[in-house]
Amino acid sequence: MGAREVLNKIKWAGKEKLGDVRITIIHRGAPENRREIHGKNIIELGSGFMKVMMPEGETYIPYHRIIKIEVCGEIRYEKKHANL
Template sequence: MGPREVLNKLKWHPDFELNDADITILHRGAPGDRRTIQGEDILDLGKGFMIVRRGREEVKIPYHRVLKINTPAETVWQETG
């Protein structure tokens, strides 16, 4: 299961809440080349990317940049490569 499938599960499964998730992505130029996105900032989950609110802008982030997905209880997905 990849990051898109995990994010969709958090969005649609009644036992989970996407808004509570933290998504760590590869973000060149950020400290450690990492940035964390709050689930509540995800506007849409497209086929190849997610659309994220960043201030007044909408940014497309490809799923291959997702490194880790955390819920308050656990890490539910992590890049293994």
């Protein structure tokens, strides 16, 4: 199951909320080339990207840049070989 499917399952399954999600993405130039996004900042889950509100404004994050998805501390998705 890919990152998009995991996020959609959380969004539509009903038990958990996207607001409970913490997503780690590849973000060049950030410490360790990683950045965290909180689920409450997700605006839209598109077909190839997620639209999020960042401090610098709305931005589109392609799903292939997601390296980890956690819900309340439990890892639901982790990319095995993230090229950093």
